[in-house]
Amino acid sequence: MQVSMSINGRSVTAEVEPRTLLVHFLREDQGLTGTHIGCETSYCGACTVLVDGKTVKSCTMLAVQADGSSITTVEGLASNGELHPVQEGFWERHGLQCGYCTPGMIMSAVGLLEENQSPDEAEIRHAIEGNLCRCTGYHNIVRAIEYAAAKIRGEEPAPPDWEHEEVTA
Amino acid sequence: MTTTTSVLGGSIRRREDPALVQGRGRYVDDIQLTGMLHVAFVRSPYAHARITSIDTSPAAGMEGVHAVYTADDVRHLGPLLAQVPVGKLRPLLADGVVKHAGEAVAMVVADTRYLARDAADAVVVDYEPLPAVVDLKEAVSDTHKVHEDLESNTIVTWEGGPWGNDEGIAESKQAIAAAKERDDVVVVSQEMVNQRLIPTAIEPRAVAADWHPGYDRFDVYSSTQVPHALAGAIAKTFGLASNAVRVVAPEVGGGFGAKLNVYNDEILVCFASKELGRPVKYTETRRESPNSTIQGRGWIGTATITGTRDGEVLGYELHAICDMGAYSQNFTVAIPFLGVFVGSGQYKFPIHMKLDCVHTNTMTTDAYRGAGRPEAIYYIERILDAYAAEIGMDPAEVRRKNYIPSSEFPGAMAPIGFAMDTGEYEKNLDAALRHFGWSELLAERDRARQEGRHVGVGLTSYVEVCGFGPSALVDLGFSWTTYGLPSAFNGSGLVRVNPDGTATVIIGTGPSGQGHQTTWAQIVSDQLGIPTDRIRVIHGDTGESPMGIGTFGSRSAAVDGAATYQAASEVKEKASRIAAHLLEASEADIRFENGGAHVAGSP
DSSP, X not given: OEEEXXXXXXXXXXXXXXXXXXXXXXXXXXXXXXXXOSOSSSSSOTTXXXXXXXXXXXXXXXXXXXXXXXXXXXXXXXXXXXXXXXXXXXXXXXXXXXXXXXXXXXXXXHHHHHHOSSOOHHHHHHHTTTOOOSSSOSHHHXXXXXXXXXXXXXXXXXXXXXXXXXXXX | OOOOSSSSSSOOOOTTHHHHHTTOOOBGGGOOOTTOEEEEEEEOSSSSEEEEEEEXXXXXXXXXXXXXXXXXXXXXXXXXXXXXXOSOBOOSSOOSEEOSTTOEEEEEEESSHHHHHHHHHHOEEEEEEOOOOOOHHHHHHTSSXXXXXXXXXXXXXXXXXXXXXXXXXXXXXXXXXXXXXXXXXXXXXXXXXXXXXXXXXXXXOEEEEEEETTTTEEEEEEOOSOHHHHHHHHHHHHTOOGGGEEEEOOBOOOOTTTTXXXXXXXXXXXXXXXXXXXXXXXXXXXXXXXXXXOBBOOEEEEEEEEEETTSOEEEEEEEEEEEEESSBOSSTTHHHHHHHHTTTTTXXXXXXXXXXXXXXXXXXXXXXXXXXXXXXXXXXXXHHHHHHHHHTOOHHHHHHHHBOOGGGOSSXXXXXXXXXXXXXXXXXXXXXXXXXXHHHHXXXXXXXXXXXXXXXXXXXXXXXXXXXXXXXXXGGTOSBGGGTXXXXXXXXXXXXXXXXXXXXXXXXXXXXXXXXXXXXXXXXXXXXXXXXXXXEEEESBTTXXXXXXXXXXXXXXXXXXXXXXXXXXXXXXXXXXXXXXXXXXXXXXXXXXXXXXXXXTBO
């Protein structure tokens, strides 16, 4: 079947098998390997992308279902060499280790901040509850999203957690 | 605020992050090679069954299917090599009988991922189910055997007291037995399950092999913590020199010990690539992963403390059955052995541990997060709490009372038979209790309980055997000798200063989230004064790097990082001589900072 969509602002028309998952279409047909596959069952969220501005787990959506829509993947966030505030936040606040869940985590955060620029911690944790991370324990991810929210609001982000007093014997 | 003037130990932004946050990291499944074929496995739905027939023809006849392999095709290459080959080793593909659910029975190679899956579903396998052993106590009883040709399901028993010292073990047992005879002691005993865990790195394992006919060598990309071990295993399996196999571990999406292994799919993908003369890739699906990647833990054991009513422990016993799964892989039986090493913790009382390692009809267990050590620590720490509750003493005080005193260091002998170099356990305990507000926490707990809320406060203390550098461990099998690469678990690092004043650092280990790009840049920057952004770190590529044992057991920065530090120091020493000559100054006055060598005081 033929599908047409806009991916990161670029118009794409392609032939796909009807059963092709959106994530495979993005990764293997379009070469956008930043969107990762962690579970194929929509538990882990590594494959999260924005479809018409809404966060979607692309491992459980068919490419044909995305026909006519506008898609943003993690590769579409940075512009002119400038990181998106969420990407910057993950870097500044050590919101990642192995980096595999990171693109999906970042897309969920972008989706949240497009709706709500002043989320509290509970709202942030709720927004990323569909994204699993095995490395970080989530703490720094929350701090990273708080950093991005402050940046988007034009405010100075809070200093990092690790600027604390040393424990001495 | 913690501040440091040194780039080593200071907090800098990670060097690998700009690529990773932009989705530009390169993981194995991202790699597409020209002409690449894809693999899907036919896996057993039974925990134990005889294979009565396999009909591969419906799959083999499909357009776009290049091969369907079964045990008959790969028997000559197996079984899968294991570094500690105790127990039954895994056949590359199930040979006449399956021993655990998810065991690979046939391998399909096809043009696309989807087609490979379709073809795997078209393979018809008939099974005759056999009794499966999944309960550890049943396994130990040998009522049903996992492997008919083994004498027992129990493949090895590890024992301590003083490890490897039968006399010492007998003395420990006697001391504990004598303590139990005293009339002023309590004996607290509890059976505890340390449940199996499924490691579940977010990135499923993936491997791509590319055989180059004529050149007769492999390029292999694998999501592994141990690229050199894998290169050795592939070379040995296919009768190649180790330098005819290049294994690259690119970005690895988490390991947790599960990727500290050599897997049958890694060997099979190489086999298919060599047979077909095409690159071949296999990416594990999440549904396969629990039974195609090793699991961790899986112990049931009874821990017993014998001690006085005033908190003096006179003996600790642990008898556990440890689940090895159906086949032994890389370190399988060695994992509980690591538990023996930490079994006596930092305490001074006699111990006796007996760990029976048994096969069951389940997926193999091996290294997972702490690997044997958390299991052993759990038993001793949990039973100390039960003992503290029994005698009505603060669990912190029970521990304090039984620690090896700092006066015995250096050279304190742990009851398990290891000499320990340093330790100030009481002081550390005091710092922890003060930092967390132990007495306030206990008061809060008591208040909550009065209000009918169930609140608990936990405390544990442990010392860990880790780092795994050159040491006596090598003689116990912690090496890559089975993979044809004998080594003393040494570290390595190659530091090259380029004509433009940048540096390239090449290391044999690689990250699965640890941040090697950053840490190694800091190590070398600290020595040579080259800014971290002018230092490139190349990791996890056996074709480029000196031998690296792998990233596991808290060893990579400790051992390979230390080696790289030494390498950078040697570069510095040599550069100092040259700089002193060129700058007409004394070597002692040469300083390395801001990317160059200067005479002290005149940068």
